[in-house]
Amino acid sequence: MRRPIRSFTVLLLVLAFVLAACQGAQPTPTSAPAAQPSPTPAAAASPTPAAQPTPQAQVTKPTDPIGVLEIKPGEPIVLAWMLTVSGGTAQLGEDSKRGIEIAIEDLGGELLGHKIELVGEDSGCNPEGGQAAAxxxxxxxxxxxxxxxxxxSEARVGAPIIDQAGLVMVSPSNTAPDLTDPAKHVEGYLRVAHNDKVQGRVAAEFVVNKLGLKRVATIHDGSLYAEQLANVFAENVQKLGGTVVAQEAVSPEDTDMRPVLTRIATQQPELIYYPIFNPAGSYITLQAKEISGLENVKLMSADGLLEPQTVQNAGQAAVGLYLSGPDLTVLGPKYQEFVQKYQQKYGTKPVAGFHAHAYDATMMIVEAIKKVAVQAPDGTLYIPRKALRDALYQTKNFPGLTGNLTCDQYGDCADPKIAVYEVFSTDTTGWPDSAIRKIYP
Amino acid sequence: MTIAAPRRFTGGRRIDISQLIVWAIGGILLAIVLLGSILTLRAGHYTAAQWRDFVVFGIAQGAIYALIALGYTMVYGVLRMINFAHGEVFMSGAMTTFFLADYLNRSGFLKAHPWISLVAMLLFSGLVSMTVAVLVERIAYRPLRGAPRLVPLITAVGASFFLQYTFRGLFGSGVRAYPAIPVLQGKLWVFQKTQVAVFIGVLITLALLVLFLQRTRAGLAIRAVAEDREAAALMGVDVDRAIVTTFAVGGFMAGIAGVLYALVFVQVQFFMGFLPGIKAFTAAVLGGIGNLPGAAVGGLVLGVIESIGPSLFFDGYGIRAAHQLKDVIAFTILVLILIFRPTGLLGERLGGEERV
Structure with missing residues (x-):
């Protein structure tokens, strides 16, 4: 008599574990911040009437080659984020997510008389996560x-899926040249982040011209971003007359970097460039100076490590580290205003480099929706999807926080401004000013 | 096991084709490794000091593998089951102790009494991991004691996920950095002081484990159960208690390994147990599962091969970025061992009898 009961308990237990395991992968829909009852002055200024082609009496549903989205009165306009908000890269994605949330708040949580709803998926900063989220x-x-x-790497596999589904995505922080490469670019993909062809060049100029170093080594982690940026950097260093003495790779889960660093030490580089992510990046920062032969080597990384965690995790070893990334110091008063809102809302200064880009991406999409949306007399909103894409590609001199955005035919919309920062202190309480300072250009 | 199965049916020592293929693959891999090593040594890119550094790094990493591997091997010894949640037991100690370490650091105690703090951290982490290991045994494994072998294996994987995501829920998914311990900074001759500390810590733990198993009644009970559970039960050994003790001791060592790991690698996160867990399992199989000295040797060998392998085997061929192949090397070695010596380097030893 006891046996069936026992096997039933076993079954339940197994189910419980399976459910517990699945829980982690559940979507985490974050609803938009509750729309304020009274629109803020900024939102009131948004010129909704001008963008509405509704004066005609009979508005029929527009036609579109890839479909028309119909939003009935009272239904929200749904925007989605697809960012990495867990694991070692959580700060990178969280920072961008906050940019989106502030943008929606600035709009008063409303667009063309519909509430904006924000949903999202964690993409985990790897191809599998990108595929699942997309x-x-x-x-x-x-x-x-x-x-x-x-x-x-998320976009490399995610963008084609989004594209196939007739949707469109605008990335605030993808920088790999591959994604907007004419041969590989998909129509549903645009970005407002800089292309690493620019970042790699600026980093190389800084190293060769400003620091006067000639022997460099690079490390990537096999991700699209890291490998391409390391290669662009290496090419530019060679163009400027430097030598690339070693091009190594690690895997993102590696913790013991000492062997690979010892390999690099045999080539006596003056600088190691490792444009990778946390935690692997911090392991290199921590372990590099321990290696005999690398005591005086300079370390440099890129926007993937431009976050407080880099300094928190590596402590004293991070002091002197160079980081390239978007130049946020030259942005105008609108950006300062944004930072203040960010600080009020989240109690901290921006924790990574791509919050303003996310804000701009959101606003660019909103602008495009305003351009193409058709409002029927009963309040139903029609959004033709192909027209929405076209409108995004036609973005020209859009005044964003990160500059004047103009999209080219391959989806590059950025107004790239790259700076190199130096970590000068381990104090991250007032990030970024308390720990890093801009030293180039 | 599956490789050996056909032989049983054919009776004699007739070599079948699949075995031949396996041996051929093994031979080719071995040839690649040997040729690569010779080419690398001929080229002479590395100085003797650099080779020595590779070995030192490998030993520090391997010592930690060894401590975790002991937990796998002990549980296998008494229960004939692979406790796949062991990597998470290791993680739970390291993660929880982060908060103690952080507190000690903030209060200044860590600077004033580094050695007391270190011992406190080790004990605390050991106790946390021990509690987790015992709870896993009690909740997930004991109810399935009589079930077919595959069933507890599946629960083990479930328990592993459960622990991972519990810790993610409790402490978040971010990476946390242990405070630096000032007395362990810098170098002692050619070694990092942290590496020396890890090695001494592992040696002391191993010595205590051997003493425990050989000199105490509880240790005797564990050995008896490992040898023959039914006979031990008939002789009046409390089997359940011996099994709990095994999990407790294995968990305690995993907890210690957690803190030692954090000393060397500084950063901890909820997923940190997965890869070391798999590697330690590999180390246990490498040394001969169920065999305690085997686990220790397996861990060290694996650590050193991982550290030295990419340079030694592949540099001669001029392969760029060979370090990425580190895990490939580790698992290829495992395959080679399983082909040429299926019972591991030192032989499987289940309790008393030795099967080589």
């Missing part, structure tokens, strides 16, 4: 457009 988002027919992804 597939989930593609399955949601209510989504108008997507702000994402964080890491280039």
């Amino acid at each position: 597939t989930r988002l593609a399955a949601n027919p209510r989504i108008v457009a997507i702000i994402g992804s964080s890491c280039s």
